[in-house]
Amino acid sequence: MALLDIKDLHATVEDDTKAILKGISLTIKPGEVHAVMGPNGAGKSTLSNVIAGRPGYTVTGGSITYDGQDLLAMEADERARAGVFLAFQYPVEIPGVATATFLKTALNARRKANGEPEIEALDFMKMMKANAKRLGVPDDMLKRPVNVGFSGGEKKRAEVLQMAMLEPRLCVLDETDSGLDIDALKVVADGVNALRTPERGMLVITHYQRLLNYIVPDVVHVLAGGRIVKSGDRTLAEELEAKGYGAFTEATAA
């Protein structure tokens, strides 16, 4: 069974009739990593936000089935507890909530939904420290409020740390490479690669091919003008890099 099955998805920004997504279809099987590449304004962020259930978008047609469930019928928090994780392009600062406390609260919300007891404090600390160490997240950052005063690289590392802690089934990475220098990119990509398992699927949304040198996808989709104009294997990303988006967007316009 497909982990994520998007069929003919149409969406608009709320209070606007202008279509952003105009019939997207893609299927991610467990263990697969799909990349969605596209120029600015193609609808990349709308796609990730609609999958995560962010308010402010209206789905006007099509469906999203996740693990056999109608994802669009679920609230954002239900989706998250069911194992959908969105790594934000712009992680949000939450003053007053320590990162460690936040991680524990989120983890326990997930466990509660699965009928599991709350995690023991000691087990949580061990798990958090191990993951933080692997991602090069210093202890001090875990004590600081969520994303407050974090650099661009630290914010993205913190997103991957959350992902590692929450162990989602489906990871949606929305331009996780934006604002990262090459060293930070490698750390983040290593963190993501460590989470690749035969059960887990990933949707990696990016503007640049660069990230895909480190997170090697099974399938690459080119998104332009709200449609997937071409799909292929990893070599499609290289072709895009060589020819530019123009070659693909002109093809759709024609």
Add this chain to the structure above:
Amino acid sequence: MTQTRMTDPTRAETTTEMSPLAPDPGALAADEPGWLADLRRAGLSVYRARGLPTVKVEAWKYTNLAGLKKIPFVLDDGSLPAAAGRGALALALADAHEITLVNGRPVAVPDSLPAGVRVVSLAHLLETEPAAVEPHLGRLADLSDAPMGSLNAALMADGVVIQVDAGVALDRPLHLVTVTAAPDQARHMHPRHLVILGEGADATLVESRVTAAGAAETLSNAVTEIRLEARARLRHLRFVNPGPDAVDLDLTEAVLAEQAHYEAFGLTLGGRLVRNESRVRLRGSGADARLHGAYGLRAGQHADTTLIVDHAVPDTTSDQLYKGVVDEGGKGVFQGKVIVRRDAQRSDGNQLHKALLLSRNAEVYTKPELEIYADDVKCSHGATAGEMDMDQLFYLMARGLAEADARALLVEAFLDDVVESVPEGPVRDAFLSAVRAWQAGRHAVTWEGSA
């Protein structure tokens, strides 16, 4: 609000329309030293001239005391037994020197205090050693523009005097648990406190302001005068959590000598009408004042924070930071003023107030004022008032928190952010627990109410 109100017709007749609560000049205590009698008379004359402040008075523009006229208050006479209780709503601080006051009168003082630390009843000191009080009482605070503070001078009966000798650092916090009680009928009271820290002294003063169970309306109109000598440091941490029928007015005036530090934090969660007014005079170079605080208000609650910092000499610093959460029907007021005198070069004064409004009929009024007469200064002020941040809410929900839990966490976080400026330790922990309890209560009321 369901108590039977007993009225005393003779008392009602002496209450004028303009200045209720005021005694006749002849009714002031007669057997007191001349300076004290002068102080009372001066206070009474200011109060009589100005009357109960109305919203037409700039300093009281957003806080209306007119409702007090309708309540048949009688002056507390000190007749209530100590058994009025500690008040379950006070901060739970195991490791503190605790002083309990009922209606402004000390009823329990610590058995043993470190050498160089004195905590005594003001009434007792006025009786036995008035010369010890005379240089300070009424000399630190200029109340000529403060009608309620002046009324306090006229009617003050008791309070605490805290003295820490030069160079003495207090081992544990002093915890004033001030309980208001009015089991029979509405009472007004005028507690007066003095806090004197000698050169280099160091102390933490915690206050819990609470109300005994089953009280009718209470009006507490307190004045606290604080003197910090050179290099003294006072952390003044206050928990204002009186009952739903309590009116709690407080005016604190602190005078700082060179390199003295006044670090105040106020957490207001209770009361019907609360006004916390702090006036800090930075009189010595290097003096520093931090006035931080948080408040959470629900329906029927009004809390006013009025701060004045006076940079009187060069090289002084101040920081005002308040955050408030106002729920349905609550009303918050923040008036913050920074004065920089002509000679006070290189003053550094900051002010920030942030309010989170949880419903459409929550109100907040902010009045920042900068009065700067020097040219080489760094001053900033900012104020925000808004609804919950939808990006933050979505971020939490995208991590699996149910909407109600996410909202609760954001409300707590909004306040915790400033509560965390209290030094780490039991008092900060107690404040954080109080915020959590308040949020849990708000949550239950709001969500049950809307169901």
